[in-house]
Amino acid sequence: MHEKRKKYYHIRKDLFWCTILLAVSFLIGYAIHQHHGIFLTHSLKADAPKERIEITFDDLQSSLNDISTCYLCGSSDYSMMDYYRKFDTVGLISLNDWHVLDFQLKAYDESGNEILNKTSSNMLFGNTGEITYSSHGDVSRGMAEIDITLPENYKLNKRNLTDHLCQSCLDKVAASLEYWKYEDEKKEPIPLCLVDFKTLDIYSLQDYYRSVFIRDYYVEMGFEEISVEVKTFYLPKR
Missing domain, CATH: 1.20.5 (Single alpha-helices involved in coiled-coils or other helix-helix interfaces)
Structure with missing residues (x-):
């Protein structure tokens, strides 16, 4: 083979x-x-438009038993609103400790009577433990500014609101706290609001607003990560 x-x-x-x-x-x-x-x-997933959602506080329920002590419409030893309600002007409220600031657009005596033809300006600085602020008002020019610095990682103290506001006032404050954010965004409501001392109407200081008219007052707002700048102008009709 x-x-x-x-x-x-x-x-x-x-x-x-x-x-x-x-x-x-x-x-x-x-x-x-x-x-x-x-x-x-x-990349396409990262570039896909993210959905924005609205955060509301409609579920807040007042636990205040004596509505006469409401921090906004009542009288309480821990709120200055019964004093500021004498003023025909606007202010700012730190909601976590209910510290009230007047924009000092008009001058008043201790009884709440307006001091006409006053030309001086005022400056205030303070730290409440919840906010650090500086305030400047020029009565003769009808201009004022309040700058607020919030603590890092601030959060709204809902308990302070439900314990000390009647339901009607709580609803007004809750409406001012509504804000928008992306689904995966870590974002909290800014614990501040504007207040009309005469009408007790509450106005939002959330960062999607940039300006608002409150009767004869024009308010401009600027926002940084933990700071808020609010400028106010007295612009009565002529």
């Missing part, structure tokens, strides 16, 4: 290396394509 001979095929050296290079190029191209596809998928 004859032994079968093994067969061998001869390939030119240049053709062999060309084949190897083509195979390597194909594998590299495939890998790049796969990586690009994964990156593009993640």
Whole structure:
């Protein structure tokens, strides 16, 4: 019997290396394509528009038993509103500790009587433990400004509101706290609001507002990460 001979095929050296290079190029191209596809998928997901949601506080319920001690419409040893209600002007409230600030657009005596033709300006600085503030008012020009710095990682103290506001006033404050955020955004309501001392109407100081008219007062707002700047102008009709 004859032994079968093994067969061998001869390939030119240049053709062999060309084949190897083509195979390597194909594998590299495939890998790049796969990586690009994964990156593009993640990129498209990252660039997809995020949904914004509205956060409301309609569920807040007052636990105040004696509504005559309401911090906004009543009389309490822990609120200055019964004093400021004598003023025909506007102010700002720090809701976590209910510290009330007057914009000092008009001058009043201790009985709440307006002092006409007063030309002086006033400056105030303070730290309540919840906010740090500076206030400047120029009565003769009808201009005022309050700058507020909030603590880092601030949060709204809902208990302070439900314990000390009647339901009617709580509803007004709760409406002013509504705000918008993205679904995955870590964002809290700013625990501040504007107040009309004469009507006791409450106005929002959330960061999607930039200005508002309150009767004869025009209010401009500016926001940074933990600070709020509020400028107010007395603009009566002439």
